Amino acid sequence: MKIILKILRRKDAASEPYWISIPYETDEAEFSVASALRAINEDTERRDVNGEPFEPIRWECSCLQKKCGSCAMVIDGKPGLACDAMISGTGKERTVTLEPLKTFPPVADLIADRSSMFEELKKLKVWSPGGLKLSEEAEETAYDASRCLQCGCCLEVCPNFHAGGSFAGNAALGPFTRLLAELPKKDNKELSASYSKYVFEGCGKSLACRDVCPAGIDIDRLLVHSNAIAVWRRKSAADKVKN
Ligand code: SF4
Numbered sequence: 001m002k003i004i005l006k007i008l009r010r011k012d013a014a015s016e017p018y019w020i021s022i023p024y025e026t027d028e029a030e031f032s033v034a035s036a037l038r039a040i041n042e043d044t045e046r047r048d049v050n051g052e053p054f055e056p057i058r059w060e061c062s063c064l065q066k067k068c069g070s071c072a073m074v075i076d077g078k079p080g081l082a083c084d085a086m087i088s089g090t091g092k093e094r095t096v097t098l099e100p101l102k103t104f105p106p107v108a109d110l111i112a113d114r115s116s117m118f119e120e121l122k123k124l125k126v127w128s129p130g131g132l133k134l135s136e137e138a139e140e141t142a143y144d145a146s147r148c149l150q151c152g153c154c155l156e157v158c159p160n161f162h163a164g165g166s167f168a169g170n171a172a173l174g175p176f177t178r179l180l181a182e183l184p185k186k187d188n189k190e191l192s193a194s195y196s197k198y199v200f201e202g203c204g205k206s207l208a209c210r211d212v213c214p215a216g217i218d219i220d221r222l223l224v225h226s227n228a229i230a231v232w233r234r235k236s237a238a239d240k241v242k243n
Pocket residue numbers: 157158159160161169170202203204205206207208209210
């Protein structure tokens with residue numbers, strides 16, 4: 001199969017981006033974006049469609065098994081993971097476009113600086129103390145929530161998320177929901193207040209994030225679970241004020 005990879009390149013954060021078109025040919029009937037990028041970079045004779053040599057494409061990867069989230073990028077206009085996005089033949093030569101996530105500051109080529117997302121999660125302190133006894137329902141919710149890769153794909157399509165802003169977006173939904181499911185109600189007062197402030201209040205509930213999660217997390221269910229706790233908390237606070 002023959003494809004053209006059209007990649008948005010930039011030398012560094014301060015440089016202007018530009019497109020490069022790279023031909024890629026393989027005997028495989030189906031292959032991942034990650035395997036195409038690796039093969040292109042390993043080719044010492046690499047040339048673009050005009051026959052010009054070029055430097056290896058910079059992109060991030062670690063697990064290559066849809067487990068670490070580091071290879072998140074925009075593939076054919078939609079955020080996804082390079083190691084998960086499969087390209088299969090249509091019989092015709094086709095073009096696949098690759099761009100870095102645009103929600104975060106650019107670093108180089110397909111690498112974006114997602115550190116603000118990780119810093120925000122650290123600041124929110126949404127990690128489990130462990131050793132908690134869970135009901136079957138809480139276990140199911142906590143398990144689904146724990147599958148979040150913190151890839152940032154959901155943030156790329158969220159109209160309300162801005163890197164460094166106060167709304168933490170859905171990358172924080174998983175850790176928050178996991179902890180809200182695990183902690184007994186009496187111990188989650190501070191956590192539910194924090195969820196309200198950093199997720200619930202900023203979320204427009206448009207669900208644009210629902211269809212892009214590469215981990216297949218049931219975002220609707222997690223939102224319903226944690227929003228119910230946030231609404232319950234607000235209602236009890238309002239009732240206290242009335243009384
Ligand atoms: S529901 Fe809408 S506003 Fe809320 S996190 Fe998803 S995309 Fe963003």
